[in-house]
Amino acid sequence: MFSETKTNDLQVPQCPNSITSVEFSPTENILSASSWDNETRIWSLNSNGTVTPKAQVKVAAPVLDHCWSSDGSRLFSACTDKNVYQWSPSAPTPSIIAQHAEPVKCVEFAENLLCTGSWDETVKFWDLKTPQPKLTLQMPERVYCMNLIYPVLIVGLAQRKVLTYDLRNASKPFKNQESPLKMQTRCIAIFPDQSGFCIGSIEGRVGVQHFAGDDKKNFAFKCHRRKDDVYSVNAISFHRTHGTFSTAGADGNFTFWDKNAKQRLKQFPQVNQSIIATAFNKDCNLFAYAASYDWSQGQSGYNSQRSSQIYVHVVADSDVRPRKAGF
Known part of the structure; x- marks a missing residue:
């Protein structure tokens, strides 16, 4: 399926194998990545x-997700050994900061709260001062993906369930719904203005949903498809200034979209593996994407000769600026 990598984007050196997530520090141009080989690494992007x-x-087990603290001083690595580890770039010695009864699939940080989601069907909040969670939310299914822009938390679960919380009153979700897509949820991201969210699935489609107002504004569209081949949508990232967003898929492509105009802004050259994860930096002028095996075909599909790679794309404003409908 894949050809040789065509991208001219900057390639990050010394990448881990089988990447699971990429993130930028919220305070400076430092990039981080987690992986199935038990590692979390960081790099400085120099001027x-x-x-x-x-x-x-x-750490002792594969890292399924990671995030930064709001001040960029700490990282949190969520692992299959049911633990979340805390560590600092200046003192990279990990310590356990949170625990679940099953592997921890997702981790987010906002307003001095660490939020963790697990296959034990719970979401927990930790204030980092005590070993016990500040709050535990019981989910109806396993946590597959999660996004937090305070005060809005959205959780994508197994069986296509989607729960949305206002963390100022988190005792129950303010919206409990099924995904508008027909198949398993893969990724989810809140609009920068917190008025709705985008959701991606394994069927090569993205749903655009608003929390309130006219349902006619909600829609879904096909992407990451090639003739009769359908590829998973693995990552969605929003440009925080323009409100446009990226999708990245198992076809090895990433694309920028304008949801309001319902149009594609720009599609970029294919790389030679699935794109697993994406992230914009704090200024949204850099875009990182990780090319790695997605394990959709199990061990039989793994090629040890194909190493994982992370690339950094310099974002042109013309690539992400909204355009008038009908362009």
């Missing part, structure tokens, strides 16, 4: 256009 490895930690 001269180079990338320098900065630190890394290795």
